[in-house]
Amino acid sequence: MIEIQEKNIDDVLQSAQKQAIQQSVPAFVSVTEQIEPIDPIVFFHAGSEFSNDRIFWSNADQQVELVGIGQAIYYQDQAASYQAVKKQWLEAIQNSFIVNSFDNVKTGPIAFAGFPFDPEEQTKELWAKFAGSQLIVPTFLLTIEKGQYFVTTTTQVTHDSELDDLLKQLTEQKQQLLQSTQFPPKENQIILQHEVDPQQWKEMVQKATEEIAAEHVHKVVLARELQVEFSHSCSIAEIIAALKEVQDNNYVFAWEKDRTCFIGATPERLVKVDNNHVYSTCLAGTAPRGKTKREDRHLGEELLNDKKNLEEHQFVVDMIRKSVHSFAKYVNIPDKPVLYPLKNLQHLYTPVKAVLEEDYTIVDIIEKLHPTPALCGFPRHNSLAFIRQFEQMERGWYGAPIGWMDSRFNGEFAVAIRSALVDDTHASLFAGCGVLRDSDPHGEYQETAIKFTPMLDALGGWL
Known part of the structure; x- marks a missing residue:
């Protein structure tokens, strides 16, 4: 150089x-x-x-x-x-x-x-x-x-x-x-939508709870797909503008390759490196936002004390703590999570700070962290094996690291959730949830339905 x-x-x-x-x-x-x-x-x-x-x-x-x-x-x-x-x-x-x-x-x-x-x-x-x-x-x-x-x-x-x-x-x-001064017109409009095999997905959630009860795995993250069709070719610029406008506290990303675009608004940082200082995020455990301040506060307090969500969150904290200690020093991880509010959802959130050891780069960190229990499950090998065997959806880059780095390997990568793959007049939306021993298939289905909402809104809604 x-x-x-x-x-x-x-x-x-x-x-x-x-x-x-x-x-x-x-x-x-x-x-x-x-x-x-x-x-x-x-x-x-x-x-x-x-x-x-x-x-x-x-x-x-x-x-x-x-x-x-x-x-x-x-x-x-x-x-x-x-x-x-x-x-x-x-x-x-x-x-x-x-x-x-x-x-x-x-x-x-x-x-x-x-x-x-x-x-x-x-x-x-x-x-x-x-x-x-x-x-x-x-x-x-x-x-x-x-x-x-x-x-x-x-x-x-x-x-x-x-x-x-x-x-x-x-x-x-x-x-x-x-x-250029031309701003993209607001023309995107969904005219059809199709959930891919919802009953099969619920049966897979039930199968996961049985595997957890048998102690073959402790947690599995399962994802599903929602397909939509537009009235005409979809404007990616318009989607970005919509996501920026309403998705506070989210990373907004779009990666267009030969007119097919992977796009989303994700709340989850995987890792940031800034002059050898490392920042990561433990984000797992989900509840909806309330319609009033009182209801919102009540739902947040329930989330902070919910056994299932706290257990799910702790899997992520434990794994990231272990991984970060392998490449960093002076690791700082709070003992308890706090709330991370988004427009439609709120999550349990624990920040991670550390100092990078010599000879490691942001790419090395990504390799050690991905996939976290928030996107795969725990333990990693068993949960990934379950996903490979039973999940019908092709994940591709969904739930994976996406981001940037400079010539000194400073940079930031997020986990690509709350996302869609847009191709001309069609799009596939993706959403997932963490399945534990006491998970209810219908409840997990409803959680993923809520997680589809931000991208559906940004894509133009439907008639």
């Missing part, structure tokens, strides 16, 4: 091409500049004019927003190896020429990465465009942080790149993105 504070872009491109010739591998040039404020939804929407690959990310308090257009670097690993993704990112960084005088904010070349829930799951038609693990560095990245706006342009330079043509194309596309 060659970091350059101030240099003419033509000279940087030429230096990169010289290295590409000498080393017989592509080099990457990344240039960051500060810009005037622009609406991130408008930027995302404008990117559809010349790219079918777009990414959106905002953290839970919406203080950081990242929007990526195009692919300067793309890597896919069918085996879903975390270490392969880490190696690929390290190699790309080593071959990069970075011009960025704003490294105190989330700028420069940033890699977005997504992983499957289960690397052994055979990808079928539904998740065909999201097979294995993927890493993408966008050609254009909009960063909004601390009230400041930046755009980072990243491109690949090879031994035979026509530098003048490359620079002209990048300049024109960047100006097209920055000058």
Whole structure:
């Protein structure tokens, strides 16, 4: 990695091409500049004019927003190896020429990465465009942080790149993105919806409770699918705007690949790394929100004292505590959970803070943490075996890590729940719940129905 504070872009491109010739591998040039404020939804929407690959990310308090257009670097690993993704990112960084005088904010070349829930799951038609693990560095990245706006342009330079043509194309596309003012119209409308085998799913929940009673497993997380159809092609930008507007305390993400988009609003952070400080989240145990303040307070108090939910939550705390101690020091985990309120639901929440040991990166942490008991069950091996044998739904990237990391492996990954896979006029929504010994199949069914609500609303509702 060659970091350059101030240099003419033509000279940087030429230096990169010289290295590409000498080393017989592509080099990457990344240039960051500060810009005037622009609406991130408008930027995302404008990117559809010349790219079918777009990414959106905002953290839970919406203080950081990242929007990526195009692919300067793309890597896919069918085996879903975390270490392969880490190696690929390290190699790309080593071959990069970075011009960025704003490294105190989330700028420069940033890699977005997504992983499957289960690397052994055979990808079928539904998740065909999201097979294995993927890493993408966008050609254009909009960063909004601390009230400041930046755009980072990243491109690949090879031994035979026509530098003048490359620079002209990048300049024109960047100006097209920055000058756009068109906000997506509100046109999404669901006209049909179909629950996939609800009775079979309830029977599977019952089977899980029997396995737990027989002490073959302590907890299993089971998910189900809801299919919807739109009146016309669905606008991803409109969905993002709707999620941002109403889903407080949620990470909003969208990963579009060849016009198919995995999108959601998840409350669950898997891990954040900021200058060797580690932050994770234990989030398990669910109750609805009340219609009045009094009812809401009553439901929250019931959740804080509910044996089933506390047991479910403790599985997550114990597993994450054990995992974090394997890669971090000075671990701080409170003894009791608190409430984490969302629009439709509230959860039991325990924050985790620690200091990262040397030689570990955010990718190593993800590999150790995923899947947590909140998304798989406990113990991991037995619960995952049950899911593989009995769950009919193809999970793909649902319930899996998705997020970003910079050139120093600072970054943040969330767990991709409360989500949907949108393909033109169709979408599949996903929701899950933790099954314990005393779980009632109908009650768990109702919980997942509530969890579908945020995405259904954001997709446009139905007639």
